[in-house]
Amino acid sequence: MTKNDRHVVPRRGGGWDVRAPGASRASAHTRTQAEATDRAREIVRNAGGGEVRIHGRDGRLRDSDTVPPGNDPNPPRDRK
Template identity: 75%
Template sequence: MSNQNRRHVVPNPNGGWDVKAPGAKRASAHTDTQKQAQDRAREIVSNAGGGEVRIHGRDGKVRDSDTIAPGNDPFPPRDKK
């Protein structure tokens, strides 16, 4: 999966939240809330054909990730039988 199909939701040091591609200097988007940034990141990744959204906490550590279809989920849910 290329970096174009991956985005990180990270806190901005000046307030608010940024949506950034891995290794990017500039943000793809800036929002007031983490929820808005998550929604925008999902939209960006979905428009690019699917991929991964990684959500960071205020401490900068990854606290959650989300695979946007038709991305390749490294840990897909088990089928219930």
């Protein structure tokens, strides 16, 4: 698990949260799971890629998605 990973989890009061592992606050809150999943993918892509883990209403993991890095406006200059 990396700091770029995000979990899409149900919120007690309704709706869905996008959370980083171990975070006390949500990165985003949406009305639907689909909106939360899209937002999580966007956050992970902008952070350099990682995993989006999608949980069901029961809180159990139901799917996961690997997101490649997005277009970096400042790519590394070194050529190894």
